[in-house]
Amino acid sequence: MAEEKICKTIHQYNKEPISSQNMEKLQEIADDYNKVKNYVFSRFGGIKSLPKLYPGYTIQNEMIASGYRDELALPFVYFNLAVFDALGSIKSQWTTIKAEVLQRVNANEGFTDEEKHYLRFVLKVGNAFEMVLNRREVRLDKAMQKQYDELCAKVSVPKLNNYLNRQVRKRHVQMHSEEANGFALTERAYRYANHGIYITMKEKRKRIFIPLTDNNSYNRQIYMKLYPEQRSIELHVPLYVEVKKHTDYTSEVGLAVGIHTMLVTDTGHSYGEKLGEYQIELSEWVREQRARYMANIHTNPGRKKYEAKKRRMTQQLHSYINMELNRFIKEEKPKVIYIPKLPKARKHGGDKAVNHTVSMWQRGYIKSRLRQKCAEQSIELVEVFGKDISNECSKCGAIGKKKEDIFYCSVCGYQIEQKQNAAQNAKKRGLVQRSQQNR
Ligand SMILES: [Zn+2]
Structure with missing residues (x-):
């Protein structure tokens, strides 16, 4: 049996600040890369271009014939990848739209079985889908056509086609990439050597050398993210x-x-107890610096230092989070983890909101790292319904009270550290959820 594999993203960093001249050249590639993507989005992102999307070489050919590459003077290695990158986003939007509409169709009790069959067929057969959306007569190969005609005989085709068109058009958006903060590179656009990496530039035969903090080299498509303010x-x-x-x-x-404490388990073990200190330090420092520089944030020479320090502090915080997550997994040896779903981020003003945003964001980071680590070690991560999870008594289910980190239940008298109570509820809800799924 083949080994199961999982994708993991490795990060590499520049060892020294990049000269502003080189930074500009990299930015130029990122800008052009982004322009090409937006060109593809505007030209092939619409419903009319659906027939061209698969297999995709029509679009590659049309893009090369457009003369846009010559206009930008962007090397083929970047141009082709930008086209490919944009096509990937367009296709994934279509996949999402089809999946959502399919779900909608399946859940709709107003449809007869025959109507559902028809709609599922059109959503699944690529050619039929684009012909219906573009209001053209559906012409398929012989075997498919026969199936299609049989389905049509039992339903009102115009009514269902109108429904599909409405559902799809409601969800379809014209894609646009605002930020030019990086670009992808194939193996042909870079070379690792001399403790760093050489990058192909727009100028012919010119390369930029960037010393890296590690000596690892890879031979695959990579992505370069730019931090021009920090010259990184x-x-x-x-x-x-x-x-x-x-x-x-x-x-x-x-x-x-x-x-404050990153993780508390249902048995009362704590991991990441210094998270609060790190986060307070980071968010207070950010707030102080913001207040100081807000007036002239774009011209202030301290801006670069600020960005560099903020990034360093965030990296420290992240390495602490990763270390503690690893410790958690190693010590608890979990087969299944139950965790409450994240509440939706709120958008309101004020200073508290800044702190709130910082901590909300770290929660997202913690969760995404935990998810990745679980996937790498085949641990099942189950998200449970989060409403009232910290207010409910994990013994009897009544709503209790919290005072100074202790949860009290006045119905059954249960008293316990409040986070542990919430963790016990997560497990309780998770076990119920799983037994319902396995039924
Ligand atoms: Zn109780």
């Missing part, structure tokens, strides 16, 4: 790693994620 870059390298399986990981753990 980040390389994102997708790697496929083997999924680890631990036969000794058998526990089922309920978790509460917090701002």
Whole structure:
């Protein structure tokens, strides 16, 4: 049996600040790359272009014939990848739209079985889908046509086609990429050597050399993210790693994620107890600096230092989060983890909102790292319904009270550290959820 693999993104960093001249050249590629993407979005992102999307070489050919590459003087290695990148986004939008409409159709009790069959057929057969959307007569190959005609005989085709058109047009948006903060590189656009990486430039035969903090080299498509203010870059390298399986990981753990202590388990173990200190330090520093520089933020020479320090502090915080997540997994040896779903971010003004945003964002980071680590080690991560999870008594289910980190239940008398109570609820809800799924 083939080993199960999972994609993991490795990051690489520049060792020294990049000269402003080189930074400009990199930015130029990112700008052009973004222009090409937007050109593809505007020209092929619409419903009319659906027939051209698969297999896609029609679009590659049309793009080369357009003369846009010559106009930008962008090397083929970047131009082709930008086209490919944009096409990927367009296709994934279509996949999402079809999946959503399909879900809608399946859940709609107003449709007869025959009507559902017809709609599912059109959503699944690519050619039929684009012909219906473009209001053309559906012509398929012989076997498919026969199936299609049979389905048509039992339903009102115009009514269903109108429904599909409405549902799709409601969801379809014209894509546009605002930010030019990076670009993808194929193997032909870079070369690792001399403790760094050489990058192909727009000028013929010119390369930029960037010393890196590590000596690893890769041979695949990578992504370069630019931080011009800090004169820094980040390389994102997708790697496929083997999924680890631990036969000794058998526990089922309920978790509460917090701002001060990162994780509390249902048995009362804590991980990431210094998270609060790190976060307060970061958000207070950000607020102070913001107040100081807000007036002349674009011209202030301290801006670069500010960005660099903010990035360094965030990296420190992240490495602490990762270290503590690893410790959690190693010590708890979980087979299944139950965690409450994230509440939706709120948008309101005031200073509190800044702190709130910072902590909300870290929650997202913690969760995405936990998700990745679980996937790498074949641990099941179950998200449970989060409403009232910290207000409910995990013993009897009544709504209790919280005072100074202790949860009290006046119905059954249960008293426990409030985060542990929430973690116990996560496990309780998770177990119910899973038993319902397995039924
Ligand atoms: Zn109770």
